[in-house]
Amino acid sequence: MAIRTVPVLSRSERNAMAMQAAGTERPATIHDIAAMCGVAASTVSRALSTPDRVNIRTRARIEAAAAELNYTPNSQAKALSSGRTGAVGVLVPDITNPFYFDLIRGTQLQLKAAGYTQLLVDTEESDEVEASSMEQLRKSADGIIVTASRLSDEALLAAAAKIPIVTINRDVAGVPAVVIDTPSATSQALDHLISLGHTHIAYMAGPLTSQSSTLRWNALAAAAEDRGVEVRRLGPFAPKKQSGAAAADAAVHSGVTACIAFNDLIAIGMLQRLRERSIRVPEDMSVVGCDDIFGADFCNPPLTTMASPIEQAGRVAVSMLLAQLNPLAGGGSRSRSLMPTHLTVRGSTGPAPTAS
Amino acid sequence: MAIRTVPVLSRSERNAMAMQAAGTERPATIHDIAAMCGVAASTVSRALSTPDRVNIRTRARIEAAAAELNYTPNSQAKALSSGRTGAVGVLVPDITNPFYFDLIRGTQLQLKAAGYTQLLVDTEESDEVEASSMEQLRKSADGIIVTASRLSDEALLAAAAKIPIVTINRDVAGVPAVVIDTPSATSQALDHLISLGHTHIAYMAGPLTSQSSTLRWNALAAAAEDRGVEVRRLGPFAPKKQSGAAAADAAVHSGVTACIAFNDLIAIGMLQRLRERSIRVPEDMSVVGCDDIFGADFCNPPLTTMASPIEQAGRVAVSMLLAQLNPLAGGGSRSRSLMPTHLTVRGSTGPAPTAS
DNA sequence: GAAACGATGACAACCGATTGCCAAATGTTG
């Protein structure tokens, strides 16, 4: 009969050995605290998460021990057993777009304040990456904030059925959304240009898959018809500074005297290109951007733009998502939030050139 | 005698009930696959992670079942049992600083390519937040990338003993680091200014806790002595665009004709302020920035700056960290990487004004 | 044809917490 020669070790004995071997201090667990206080692990767990369920004196002992051991709960284990991960995914189409910097900052601040972790994912403007990231996050996050989604309405709805979602700048019935009201700013911008005497105006469109671009164009076209001016649509252009060159050339070629760009990146790119071509802004051509991103105020000339409360939009999206996650707090969660915008006039717009 | 009236349910039975109740499809687990293939869960686990340990036919069956069930491993469970989280923490002092946008982009891209998740944390320029974030990440990440750390050398070393760390722009013996070689670019910038005839030059310093700022100043002071020109240190200034106003005023007041700013944010802020005060750049005052961030090329005038390969630095940091995590790959991991920089001359520097 | 062997897959412990259930301890009341 074979006798086990390897002695059976208790968990703490093995841990102690591992510690000794590695020479590094092993993070404390609730079991360590339990052993130190002479109570069960479950009691420790309760003392820390449901303080009322535990005698105040026991709780004090446990808290002291936890402090002494420098205890931090293991978030993985917590997530596994409780089902809540304490993380929120934030999907952006392009990390390098400054628009999202402000957004990310807003979500980051608000999430941290609520004790959540932000999982930042760059979907590279691809609907496939977006969909697979969502599937991935479904397990590792409690909710998702999706900005400028490239997915179809159906796909978004289906995803929202699996995990709480809040969209930003993408309005789909049934999915809570934060929408920055750039369409209404668009007509403000149009009126601004009209008041400066412009009658031939172009809209430099964003990606075809961008709902924002479509909505802005619709609003702009409607307003133009209402005011009896001509606005033509050019593009599409990728929302990057480099696209500005093509946009500028297209605008010049079309003979307009003013243009409204899908976003500030394109507008700033246009400014650079126009300068290269010695076309003066705003004397020869007025340019309006959108979003008021970092840089819009110090480019040359400073950019007239439709300012969006970007960071605030991020914060609101987080609030809406957290309200969805913890319905206990009385405040009935709204499902749609419209963020106001306004036109900020700087140096890139001016009177229309008199007929040459 | 009390008989249990509640029937004991197997795991799958309960899951099925939960599915029915929630009306939503529950993510598949290895147990589902195991049941479907008539093998043990452990076999499924091996088939997916150690394919060689499993018969090729069994493996094929398992893979087919996994695909059919649309199986995705639960990262929490994986992390808990294996000890590896598949996540890397990235600590930045200020998310809104465009310098870090490029950095974050670099880390994000490289991490994603390696199948890791990025946990982004804003430490708000606080050493305490930085320390507590590290303690937190110790459990939830496999490694940490720390940019421009505000911690003491000892604290960093201690942290590095607990979890793999790579620093960026912070050199501590014993901690792998990526260092952007701005000090050497600093003397390039100085020579550039000297060649333009400047003899009275100021360095607009960054935060006192920034090692980068100190190193740049040291390099600059040494080079200045070597060339026999006067360079005075002004500041410190917070690395934000708003600080540029104070910096500009200080520079003007000190009577210098050129200044080298700690970073582009300060430099751009200075340009704005100088313009407000009708001080011409570069005719009355030359300005050199550092980093070549987004915006440096289109501000007014375009900024002469010491260009840093920021995104690349992020990628290298990730590579170094991953090499540390997976030592299997032969390439001996370097512990220090110096990123070259160069001076990019644009419009913000020009000949020194002739004596008035 | 038997012994030795490698490949294969099942069993079960484990990671670090949460949580339902129940027993013991405590306090309250008549």
Next chain:
DNA sequence: CAACATTTGGCAATCGGTTGTCATCGTTTC
């Protein structure tokens, strides 16, 4: 002082994987 209500805290199952150990099976070699 007994009976009952209420805390309080322990036990054990569970989350979804990973991994060490071991039994089994088919194959190879002498």
